[in-house]
Amino acid sequence: MHTTSFFKRILFVVSVLFLYSCDKEYNAIGADLLGENHFDFLQYSSDVVAHNQKIGPVDATNLPINALGIYNDPAFGKTTAHFATQLNLAALAPTIGTNAVVDSVYLSVPYFSTLKTTNTDGSHVYELDSIYGGQAPVKLSVFESNYFMRDLDPSTSFTESQSFYTDQTALFENAKIGSRLNNATSVAQNDAFFFDSKEIVQKTIASDGKATLARSVPAMRLKLNNSFFAAKILNAPAAKLATNDAFKEYFRGLYFKIETVSGSAGSMAMMNFKAGKITISYTEDLVTNGVTTRVPKTLDLNLNGNSVSLLDQTNTNSAYSNAVNNPNTSLGDASLYLKGGEGAMTVIDLFKTPGELNLIRTKGWLINEANLVFHIDAEKMASSNEPNRVYLYDLTNNRPVVDYFLDVTNATDVKKSKYVFSGLINKEAVTNGRGQTYKIRITNQIRNLVKYADSTNVKLGLVVTENIGETGFSKLKTPNSFTKKLPKATVMNPLGTVLYGSHPSVPVDKRVKLQIYYTKPN
Template sequence: MYNISFFKKMLVLASIILLYSCDKDYNAIGGDLIGDNHFDLSKYTSNVIAYNQKIGPIQSNNLAVNALGIYKNPAFGTTNANFATQLVLASPNPEIGANPVIDSVYLTVPYYSTLKSTNADGSHEYELDSIYGESKAKIKLSVFESGYFMRDLDPIGGFQEPQKYFTDQNADLDNAKVGSRLNNDVNLAQNDGFFFDSEEIVETTKDDAGKVTTTRSVPAMRLKLDANFFKNKIINAPAGKLITNDVFKEYFRGLYFKVEKADGSDGSMAMLNFKSTNAKITIKYKEDLASTTGGSPTRVEKSIVLNLSGNTVSLLEQSNTNTAYTNAMISPDTSLGDEKLYLKGGEGSLAILDLFDKKDLKGYDSNGNLTGPNGISDELDDLRNPADGKKWLINEANLVFHIDASAMANSHEPNRIYLYDLTNNRPLVDYYDASTNSNPKKAKGIFDGNINKEVVANGRGLNYKIRITNQIRNLIMNADSTNVKLGLVVTEDISTSASSKMKTPNAFISQAPKASVMNPLGTILYGGKSTVPEDKRLKLEIFYTKPN
């Protein structure tokens, strides 16, 4: 009898804990839901006015990731991505001994890659990431000494503001390049026939005893540079020019990377982190080390490392722009919205979204009584003041953007898009979710914006979904919340929410997210216009509960 009674007590206790847990989970999803009442789950859809805006030349200095190469995008046109960077001495004021002779000078910038396999001989096979265009498509790559000095601060702003550099300044850098190209090796893969190679970098060295050592490293852009230039510029630098990096950056103003089309190739483009600790120029040389016993000096190996971590600028040129894209930028329909939304990274374009019908014929006072127009959408007013007096409790609110599959059929698709408060140029409240992911590109998973693809091998994109539950909850529950305009862009890094300034602001936008400037890709989405097929049309979906 005791065992039966104990079992009953434990069963009751377990039931209470289970019910409490279920109620707790339900409230976490539904926000302010009250578990003791009965609720009916309902769905409400609202039309969205969405239209295109051209960005044009935009601030592109000191980006975390930069494009280099040529990408022919059938949906948008061709992008040429050049690049310029200052150089920084890893160890300022190096001591250079007697009789220095350079052995080699190499520029190394690692690619984004994934290790696929390791062979029995210890070699590795890699797959490159963030390469756009045909595999091993060739481009003409030239690296020049730059004569263009990139300041830290803007003198027009009284040296109080950081200096801005823009995507359309390629002519400035090209005109300021100095001398002949530095990657002048006879191997055409170093210059006129350059391509992004997935092979690992293998180096062998032999010591004085004849022992051979093999070093393997990840795939990288590895260019052999002109040793004679670096002998004159670095080894034989005038006194005091290497003493500090401030002096050095004025003396040696950096490098300018210029890409051109190679014969018979459309080219390809790579995303590169030039500021990586492994992105550098290594000057290897030998010099005399004086004997401490009065004998002959000994030849010793030394090196000087130049990091690519000074000021940088991404230089983008658009050409052969697709006609449909060009026309969409000329006359956006700001009243009814556009049928197609063209999101393009770099100095491309974004979409502006207006939520809720703009008709304003009435309002409500603090007691819920009808008044005249109040500057707030009648639709939003009605959601805030339901006829039955029962306030909605918002479970979830989404925007689903359907991809124009036919228009994007032959183009690389961006993995993620980003929605933000365009009125104030800041993230939405839903951006600050607490979700984590080991893959930084999948961070902020609740907010989402990741591409959803067909569930087949090499499936194409279907749509992107972005959750704005808290944004809509605040709008409906709080009468003082402002229904701001929203901006939609492609993004290279969801964790980067800062903005870059446009060179020429317009009536709608003066800046755009920096992570969009870093992304060279674009996507074409269906808008919210009534002429768009119902199953593809952009709508705001609100899932809510209402107490009986």
């Protein structure tokens, strides 16, 4: 009895000491759960210097997501997104019988979509995701490409992967062969193409005459030229279909060309082309016991070879152009322009006031939370689509900041994961409300700077992002004075946003600041 009581007391004392120790260390996880009232912590606001940095052509090889179409953004200008890709045989060395005749050829690339309702007849209603401009038509032409997209770069003695850049549209335009392959009579598949949210319904008739309907998610589904694929694939020399290396040298790929339709502003979609394929349906002779019958066959080509996103920028907004071409690196810019693709980013310097960081260190503050808050310029963004997220990273070393790594929060929607680190847009509390701010938590980044005098106060980069889980980098074709690389996730995003900057001309309540919440030592 007494022994049990003694151990209970010891356990209580140890627990108190443990909790006190955790409290003194200000555990990072606990700090991430503080919310917005900050428990009446003391607050300090530090000036930062944030300026624009223009981004030129960037490596857009083998992106997981590619833009296709036209997007007119009043705050930035017009982006026309083309695409080029190699093809791979789904099955090597296919056996093609005698008298093979093509019945149909379809190219299919599924859209990002959400099922909204299922009707009593079994049909479905979908809503497309990542579509800008709705169903405004564009002219779409799919050509055979004669440009060979090699795997390795000969300029590096074939030791590094070959890079293809966003500004190389002319390279593929000049290498296209013949007439367009999507030459169906329906203009919805070429001259007036649009991103259709309707499900794909395919009807097949069995040998007994019974019809069957097969339903699938919305997709870009294009009827391609039968004669071309009969000659190029079914009548190809067997050696050309024996391996994918031989096949890619023989059939070098496809070039998706986008043009403006008169009277239409155009539209753009984010596409996962690597999930796409071309299906060649054909019939051939089958001889059984001297009797010849026609049998149906299919042959698939996958769109998962080397690829590149090709971006043409035109009608550039003059305010945007002036801002990114004439940055104020000493005081910062009044307006910060973030634009995905071949666009712009922001360079951020913390603690630029001489002696400020050392003064904070001497005070011995315990940092509870630190945030960078960016206010959206509602007037400049009034007619533009707003990116759902921005991404802050260590620009000096081209890697995520420590708070990114320490945030293990997940969400049902993967685009909203790492919601403590965040960068997610904060909108007005009304239906279809406009964006107000982006807030990014860098508590541990600041803690390390304050605690360790030998820590490097690195430059930070801010960009729009398509995927918070993508931490890879893409090479700039021409490095600038700040970096040679750009986060790959921003290369994939066609959108942009305009934020209030750090220049003294910006109203104090809108100016970008580093907010620090702290506790004084006892």
